[in-house]
Amino acid sequence: MPRLTIDGRTVEVEAGTNLIEAAAAAGVQIPHYCYHPRLSIVGQCRMCLVKIEGMPKLQTGCTTQVMKDGMVVLVDDDEVRAAQEGIMEFLLINHPLDCPICDQAGECGLQDYSFKHGQAFSRFEYAEKRTYSGKERIPLGSEVVLNMNRCIQCTRCVRFTEEISRTGELGLFQRGARTEIGVFPGKELSNELSTCVVDICPVGALTSTRFRFAERVWNLDKIPSLCSGCDVGCNITIEHRRGVVRRYKPRTNPAVNDHWMCDFGRSTFGRSAGSRLTVPTVIRDDGRRAAVSWKEALDAAIERLGRAEAEEIAILATGCVTTEEAFLLSRLAEALGTTNKSVLREVDRKREIPNPVGGVSGDEATPNRRGAELAGLHPGDQRLRADELVERDGASQCRVLVIADGDPGSRLHAPEVVERLRRSSSLIVIGWADSPLAAVADIVLPAASHVERDGTFVNSQYRLQRANKAFPSPTGVRSSLAIVGELLGSFKEDWSGLNEQAVFARLAEHVGAFSGLTFDTIPAEGIGLQMVAGGAPDSA
Amino acid sequence: MAFEPILLRNAGNPAVHEVSGYRKAGGYEALSKALAMEPEEIIDAVKASGLRGRGGAGFPAGLKWSFIPKGSEKAKYLVCNADESEPGTFKDRILIETDPHQLIEGCAICCYAVGASTCYVYIRGEYVAPALTLERAIADAYEHGLLGEDVLGSGFALDMRVHRGAGAYICGEETGMLESLEGRRGQPRIKPPFPAIVGAFAAPTVINNVETLCNVPHIIGRGAEWFKSLGTDERNTGPKVYCISGHVERPGVYEYPIGVTLDDLIAAAGGMYRGRALKAYIPGGASAAILSDEQSGLPMDFDSLAQAGSMLGSAAVVVMDETTCLVRATLRLAKFFAHESCGQCTPCREGTNWSEMILARLEDGRGSESDIDLLQRITTNMSGTALCALADACVGPVRSLVTNFRPEVMQHVEQGCCPLPRQSIFEPGAVS
Ligand SMILES: Cc1cc2nc3c(=O)[nH]c(=O)nc-3n(C[C@H](O)[C@H](O)[C@H](O)COP(=O)(O)O)c2cc1C
Ligand code: SF4
Ligand code: SF4
Ligand code: FES
Numbered sequence: 001m002p003r004l005t006i007d008g009r010t011v012e013v014e015a016g017t018n019l020i021e022a023a024a025a026a027g028v029q030i031p032h033y034c035y036h037p038r039l040s041i042v043g044q045c046r047m048c049l050v051k052i053e054g055m056p057k058l059q060t061g062c063t064t065q066v067m068k069d070g071m072v073v074l075v076d077d078d079e080v081r082a083a084q085e086g087i088m089e090f091l092l093i094n095h096p097l098d099c100p101i102c103d104q105a106g107e108c109g110l111q112d113y114s115f116k117h118g119q120a121f122s123r124f125e126y127a128e129k130r131t132y133s134g135k136e137r138i139p140l141g142s143e144v145v146l147n148m149n150r151c152i153q154c155t156r157c158v159r160f161t162e163e164i165s166r167t168g169e170l171g172l173f174q175r176g177a178r179t180e181i182g183v184f185p186g187k188e189l190s191n192e193l194s195t196c197v198v199d200i201c202p203v204g205a206l207t208s209t210r211f212r213f214a215e216r217v218w219n220l221d222k223i224p225s226l227c228s229g230c231d232v233g234c235n236i237t238i239e240h241r242r243g244v245v246r247r248y249k250p251r252t253n254p255a256v257n258d259h260w261m262c263d264f265g266r267s268t269f270g271r272s273a274g275s276r277l278t279v280p281t282v283i284r285d286d287g288r289r290a291a292v293s294w295k296e297a298l299d300a301a302i303e304r305l306g307r308a309e310a311e312e313i314a315i316l317a318t319g320c321v322t323t324e325e326a327f328l329l330s331r332l333a334e335a336l337g338t339t340n341k342s343v344l345r346e347v348d349r350k351r352e353i354p355n356p357v358g359g360v361s362g363d364e365a366t367p368n369r370r371g372a373e374l375a376g377l378h379p380g381d382q383r384l385r386a387d388e389l390v391e392r393d394g395a396s397q398c399r400v401l402v403i404a405d406g407d408p409g410s411r412l413h414a415p416e417v418v419e420r421l422r423r424s425s426s427l428i429v430i431g432w433a434d435s436p437l438a439a440v441a442d443i444v445l446p447a448a449s450h451v452e453r454d455g456t457f458v459n460s461q462y463r464l465q466r467a468n469k470a471f472p473s474p475t476g477v478r479s480s481l482a483i484v485g486e487l488l489g490s491f492k493e494d495w496s497g498l499n500e501q502a503v504f505a506r507l508a509e510h511v512g513a514f515s516g517l518t519f520d521t522i523p524a525e526g527i528g529l530q531m532v533a534g535g536a537p538d539s540a
Numbered sequence: 541m542a543f544e545p546i547l548l549r550n551a552g553n554p555a556v557h558e559v560s561g562y563r564k565a566g567g568y569e570a571l572s573k574a575l576a577m578e579p580e581e582i583i584d585a586v587k588a589s590g591l592r593g594r595g596g597a598g599f600p601a602g603l604k605w606s607f608i609p610k611g612s613e614k615a616k617y618l619v620c621n622a623d624e625s626e627p628g629t630f631k632d633r634i635l636i637e638t639d640p641h642q643l644i645e646g647c648a649i650c651c652y653a654v655g656a657s658t659c660y661v662y663i664r665g666e667y668v669a670p671a672l673t674l675e676r677a678i679a680d681a682y683e684h685g686l687l688g689e690d691v692l693g694s695g696f697a698l699d700m701r702v703h704r705g706a707g708a709y710i711c712g713e714e715t716g717m718l719e720s721l722e723g724r725r726g727q728p729r730i731k732p733p734f735p736a737i738v739g740a741f742a743a744p745t746v747i748n749n750v751e752t753l754c755n756v757p758h759i760i761g762r763g764a765e766w767f768k769s770l771g772t773d774e775r776n777t778g779p780k781v782y783c784i785s786g787h788v789e790r791p792g793v794y795e796y797p798i799g800v801t802l803d804d805l806i807a808a809a810g811g812m813y814r815g816r817a818l819k820a821y822i823p824g825g826a827s828a829a830i831l832s833d834e835q836s837g838l839p840m841d842f843d844s845l846a847q848a849g850s851m852l853g854s855a856a857v858v859v860m861d862e863t864t865c866l867v868r869a870t871l872r873l874a875k876f877f878a879h880e881s882c883g884q885c886t887p888c889r890e891g892t893n894w895s896e897m898i899l900a901r902l903e904d905g906r907g908s909e910s911d912i913d914l915l916q917r918i919t920t921n922m923s924g925t926a927l928c929a930l931a932d933a934c935v936g937p938v939r940s941l942v943t944n945f946r947p948e949v950m951q952h953v954e955q956g957c958c959p960l961p962r963q964s965i966f967e968p969g970a971v972s
Contacts, residue, residue, distance in 0.1 A: 043730040044884045046925050057924045063730050086921030090890035130893070153883065172725060172884070175708075177893035179883030 004071035019061035019073060020048055028075050031084060031113050033091075033202045034154040035062035038259055038356070039163055045091075045154050047113070049083040050075050058083055081117070088118040091152050094130040094177070095203075102150065104204025106217040110152065130177055138182070140170070141189030143209055143263050144198055146181060151205035153179050157197040164260065164354055167191040181205070192262045192351065199249060199259070210266065211247045223470040224251055224524070226457055228320055228407070228450050229265035230351050231362035231369065233459030235525075236261060238269075238451055238470040245269045245451060245470070253525045256463065258355035271408055275434040277446035278474055294478070301443050302490045304400050304426045310337035312399035314384035314424075315377075317343045319366020320406030321480065322455025322467070323375050324503040326368070327511075328484040328495070329404055330376025335491040340384035343372035346411050362460040365409065371458030374513050374529075390417055398424035402487075404480060405431035405438075406450060413437050430483050447480040448473040454500045455481070456522065458529065464517070465526035541804055545795045546779040547754050551638040557677060559684045562641040568686060570757035574649045575694040577760075582653035586756065588764035590777035594631075595621050595712075595749030596825065596853045597929075598842040601756075607736035608654040608744045616656040617745040619721065619735075620647055620753055622663040622670075623705055623712035626825035627876055628856030631781040632750035634793045636663075636670040639754075640677035644700065646753035648691065649760055651698050654746050659700045661750075662717050665707040675702050709880035713928050714747040716882065727882040728928035749854075751781055772799030776841035786821075786859035787813040798852075799841040805857060806836075816861040820945070824853025826873050827933030829940035830866065850940070865960040866948050870941040871899040877934035888931035891922040895938050902949060905957035912949055915942050 003012045004022060011026040018041070023030045033045035041062050048061035053072035058080065061073075074080060091110060099105045132148035140146050158170045158181065169187045173180050183189055189197070198208045207213075220239040227234040227248060234257035236248045248269045250261040280297030281289050292300075305313060315333045317326055326343065333341035348365040378385075388394030390411065395401055401424035403412065411417060413435045421427060422440050429441035432449040452473040458464050473479070481500060489496020498506070504519035513529045545551070555561030562568065574582055587602030608616060620643070624632040636643060647659045663671050678700050681687045689697050703721055710716040711726040718740050720726035739745020755778055759767050771777040780798040782805055785791045789810030796804070802821055812818060818833040823840055829850040831838070838844050842852045860869060878892040898915055901907045919939040922931045942949060951959045 041730070042884070043927055044886070046886045046927070049925060060730075083921070083925055086925065087886050090886045090894075090921065093890055093894060152886075153889065155884070175710075175883040176878055176881040177883065177889055179889060 002066050002069045002071070004066050004069070004073060006073045007076045013066055015067055016065050019050060019059075019064045019066065022066050023050075023061065023073070023075060030061040030075055031117055032062055033109055033152060034156060036156055036159075036200055036259075039156060039159040039200075042155060042159070045087070045152070047084065047087050047091075049080060049087070051077050051080050084113075084117040088114060092118065095152070096129070096149050102204040103207050103212050104150070108204060109202030132180060135180070139209070140183055140206075141194055143195045144189055145207050145209055145212060147205050147207070148180050149205075150203050151181055152203055153181070154202060155181075156200045156202070157181060157206060160193075160197050160200060161189070161191070164196070165191040165193045170197075192264065193260055193353075195263050195266055196250070196260045208247070208266075210269075215241060215246045220246055221471070223468055225451070225470060226367070226465055226467040227261060227265040227268065228367040228457075228467070229262070229268045229365075230348060231319075231364040231367050231460040232257065232351055232353050232360045233362075233367060233457055233463065233465055233526075234261040234265055234353060235465070236265070240451075240470055243471045245272055254356055255525055256355065256360055256459065256461070256465070257353045260353055260355075262351055262353065264351070268409070272432070272449040272451050274408055276449070276474060276477075277432055277434050277438055277444055278476055280446060281444045283442045297443055297445060298483075298486050298490075301402075301428050301445070301487060304428070304443075305336060305402070305487070306491075308399035308426075311340070311383070312397070313338040313402070314340035314389060314394070314398050314400075315342075315402045315404075316386055316389055317372055317377055317404040318407045318410045318412060319343055319346060319364065319369035319372060320410070320450060321368060321372055321404050322453065322500075323368060323371035323458060323464075324455050324500050324507065325404060325406075325480045325484060326372035326377050327375035327503055327507045328481060328488055328498075329402075331492070331495060332402075332484060332488040333376075335488060335495075339382045341377050342382065342386040343369055343377040344386040344390060344410070344412065345369045360459070360461055364460070365407075367459070368457040370460070370462060371456060371464070374458060374511055375507060376511075389421060391420075393420065393423065395421050396423040398426075400424065400426040400428065402428045403430070403437065403441075404484070405429055405433070405435065406480070408433035408435055430480055432477070445483050446477045447483055448477055452477075453479050453481070456504065456519070459526075462513075462529045463526045464514070464522060464529055466519075466522050541796065541800070541808060543796050546758055547635060547642070547751065547781055548638065548793070548795045550642070551634070556639055556641060557673065559641065559677075559680045559686065562639070566761075567641050567757075568645055568692075570761040571645050571648050571686065572692060574652055574760050575692055575696060579653045579655065582649060582760065585764050586653070586759055589755075589759045589767040590764075590771075590774060591752065591755055591759060591767065592776070592842060593749055594751035594755075594780070594854070596626065596827070596851075598852060601748060601752050604736065604748070605650065605654050605746055607734070608656075608746060609737070610655070612744075615658070615741070615743045616654060617740040617743055618647060618651050618654065618656045618659040619714075619717065619740055619745055619747045620659060620661040620750060621712060621714065621717060621747055622661050622667070622750045623709075623717060624664050624667070624750070624854075625709040625712045625880075626827065626854045626856055627873070628785050628822065628825050628858045629783055629854040630785075631783050631793050631855065633667055633670050635750055635754050635781065636667075636674050640674045641681065642754050642757060643674070643750055644677060644681050644686070646756040647700060648686065648698055649756050650746060650748065650753060652691075652696055654744075656746065657697050657699065659698065660721060660740070661700070661702045662711070662721055663702055663704055664712075665705045667704075671702055671704055678702065708882075709876075710882045710928075710930060713930065716928070717747070718745070725882075727884045728930075730927060755779070770797040772839050772841045772844065775843055776839075780840075780855055782840065783854070783856045784809045784859065785857070787816060787818075787861035787864070788859050789813055799839040799844070801839060802836040802857065802859075805840070806859060809859075812859070812861055816863065818859065819862045819864055820860045820866060822856070822858040822860075822937070824851045825856035826876060827851075827929075827936045828853045829936045830870070830944060831940075832944055850936070863960065865903070865958050866941055866945050867899060867903045867952055868958065868960075870937050871896065871903050873937045874899050874934060877930065881930055881934075885927040885931070887922045888926045888928075888934070891918055891931060892934045894918055895922075895934060899938070899941075902952050903958055905952055905955065907949075907953050909950065909953055911953075912942050912946065915939075
């Protein structure tokens with residue numbers, strides 16, 4: 001691999017690496033706008049000019065590849081700084097400079113670089129600024145709005161639709177100082193990944209209809225986690241303000257979603273804001289629902305489970321449960337002596353997210369169906385398995401049906417399914433959404449939502465990834481893990497009070513696919529589970 | 541100045557529009573001769589002739605041809621640049637209109653030399669008549685076996701097509717032209733890779749100007765030594781078609797050995813318009829730095845003009861007399877570049893437009909002395925930082941205005957208006 005020196009630091013990089021990446025590897029930042037690691041290189045913004053020993057002129061770092069040993073590059077250099085200042089000045093002369101009312105403020109490439117590479121004053125007279133009048137608020141499609149006055153013509157968005165979504169809705173129109181971005185006549189920006197153009201736009205020209213002007217970004221807390229929209233398992237950042245999720249942004253993971261996520265996944269950010277279950281309730285003998293203490297609710301559940309014949313008990317989880325929750329549910333079934341424990345697989349539209357290693361696709365609305373199965377919730381051939389309960393009359397043969405419901409979008413909430421499930425003599429629901437299903441349950445155990453708990457998920461590639469708790473649950477609510485732990489603990493004492501780490505440790509002991517792993521050492525980019533003969537990993 | 545024209549020798553002989561007439565005038569002999577040579581020999585002859593590109597940059601033609609990878613079976617292309625959009629330039633049009641087969645012959649020799657089997661002539665959209673003339677000549681050449689499957693029975697196959705542009709200056713820049721040729725928005729590509737390696741349709745491609753290619757049959761026909769005998773020195777050889785416009789009595793194209801002076805050219809064009817005094821001139825098209833009357837004795841060749849801080853460019857000579865306001869003239873040029881910038885890269889998109897705005901206020905008398913420094917600074921930030929040479933093209937005249945003619949700009953600032961009377965280039969009624 002060729003070695004080169006950048007600002008005196010020597011690095012070795014793969015032949016063909018460009019100077020922006022090579023510098024980053026050496027810990028040196030080369031400012032850039034048009035360059036994006038996943039888009040074709042166009043050398044248009046000219047922000048990345050650097051000095052290369054032996055070259056008469058400054059060169060663009062994005063277009064210059066390191067091919068052989070011995071290149072000497074200067075970024076920390078007067079001539080380079082002068083060029084950067086010059087480019088910044090050009091970019092700012094026609095830029096509105098009204099950051100206080102711009103939605104991008106706080107995460108703007110122009111703002112960031114102006115502080116670092118620009119000048120403190122402007123030479124341009126305001127009256128002469130170029131504006132694209134009437135183009136301050138052009139909806140490009142249902143998800144994205146363009147303000148042409150803020151655009152710096154980096155063409156990232158155009159290249160995205162050409163090269164990543166491969167839908168080609170956007171183009172560059174006009175020329176010179178009137179150059180503008182737009183949709184081709186008769187088209188609109190409508191592809192499953194369309195909001196990604198907002199993420200890659202370095203300035204505030206493109207905004208998301210779901211987020212624009214909803215919140216100043218510096219007020220947001222950001223927690224790395226996973227999207228639970230489908231089994232692709234896109235890595236995301238949950239951005240919330242005091243417990244109200246404002247948006248999901250993709251978090252780069254080249255092995256999974258790369259820099260992207262789909263519009264549908266983003267649209268699920270508001271799920272946890274729906275009406276919540278906040279106190280345990282029980283339907284009393286008089287047929288009235290009453291709020292009760294946790295102890296009373298749990299005792300009631302334990303009592304019903306303890307009284308029922310083992311094979312009259314069924315445990316059903318949605319594919320939104322964490323692997324740890326699924327494992328405890330499976331253990332609970334075993335403790336009760338029932339084989340009726342399953343996870344509901346919900347097939348959905350196929351989704352595909354491109355990445356450099358061939359992309360990931362998924363066709364389930366159930367983000368962790370695989371993890372739940374590995375942890376012991378088999379569809380198997382039990383009598384009262386998921387499809388029997390949901391699609392047919394299985395529930396009428398149940399004395400007690402326990403449902404771990406992690407997902408307000410689940411099919412479990414369809415009226416006809418609710419009616420079928422209600423046929424069980426007793427219905428216990430562990431969940432967070434104030435759903436039609438919870439409304440008819442005999443015992444409701446309010447749980448933390450999917451953004452309020454830690455846990456692991458296994459995506460369609462059998463990659464194990466961690467979802468993280470973004471903020472605490474409302475008071476009075478417990479995590480599903482704790483709730484199931486309490487139920488299980490009453491039948492098997494050594495299983496009570498376990499946290500995620502401890503449950504995962506036991507899972508790793510029992511299930512081959514997880515052996516050797518620990519909860520806290522799962523890498524940020526996840527880890528592919530060991531496959532055994534037959535294609536699927538070894539399961540419990 | 542007596543000079544037997546070479547490239548324009550057939551002007552005034554419309555018979556040469558047909559293969560028969562062109563042959564009668566000695567045409568296509570060089571092609572026959574070339575087809576009997578080894579391709580490598582042709583490239584060597586062109587190298588030895590010292591022929592430099594006539595499109596603007598003056599790059600040695602033979603050297604460019606030698607960059608085309610040899611021995612590969614991959615398709616190769618020649619793209620002839622007939623976009624001719626540099627203001628003041630109109631020589632390629634005349635070359636095509638007066639003698640289309642000369643260009644076809646030059647293209648054919650070049651294709652044979654570099655192993656290209658397809659030649660595109662990318663012609664400026666406004667050139668309707670020349671495009672038709674060329675298309676007719678090409679059809680005639682096919683009929684006579686000078687193009688097609690088997691050129692003159694040599695086994696060499698060559699296809700030639702005319703592709704009409706849609707009127708953008710940037711499509712004259714060679715990679716912008718390739719984008720346009722391939723059906724995309726005309727905007728330059730990043731280099732490297734150079735077209736000789738990755739050009740049209742990702743294949744190795746030679747791009748040459750019309751005039752450059754028109755020289756080729758003569759080099760093959762009469763030899764490199766003869767070619768070198770014309771011109772200033774070893775590095776500036778051959779005949780040159782100069783386009784003279786502006787304040788002269790007879791604007792037009794004039795062919796001389798490369799390196800004549802402006803004074804010679806003005807004399808050839810019948811002297812200054814109405815005998816007025818020369819004030820300044822543009823020696824090589826809109827992108828060249830403006831020179832003053834004191835520099836009218838310079839040899840108009842590549843190196844002498846470069847040394848004087850300007851360039852021969854496309855040899856579009858614009859003569860400006862004492863009635864010309866140079867701020868206004870430069871404003872007009874800046875307007876052109878701002879209009880023609882493709883807009884993809886920052887320094888050019890913003891810098892050309894900004895230069896135009898500053899020049900406009902200076903010309904209107906609304907400018908200040910600091911605007912002059914501002915222009916200095918902007919042009920510094922534009923030069924060498926853009927993706928293609930258009931930004932530098934705008935820098936040429938603008939920078940020269942503020943360095944070579946600062947007092948005139950200052951007059952605008954001090955008087956609060958343009959010190960020269962507004963007038964069209966020619967007085968009303970002066971030309972009948
Ligand atoms: C903005 C710009 C416009 C150009 N326009 C033309 C043109 O109209 N005709 C031309 O022959 N070359 C033009 N050129 C030069 C070409 O890029 C290229 O160098 C030339 O065609 C090569 O041919 P030559 O080596 O035979 O001169 C232009 C260059 C630039 C940067
Ligand atoms: S809208 Fe944004 S991403 Fe698109 S070209 Fe403009 S600045 Fe770049
Ligand atoms: S210098 Fe001007 S014309 Fe050339 S690529 Fe940049 S914007 Fe386009
Ligand atoms: S990042 Fe290199 S030119 Fe834009």
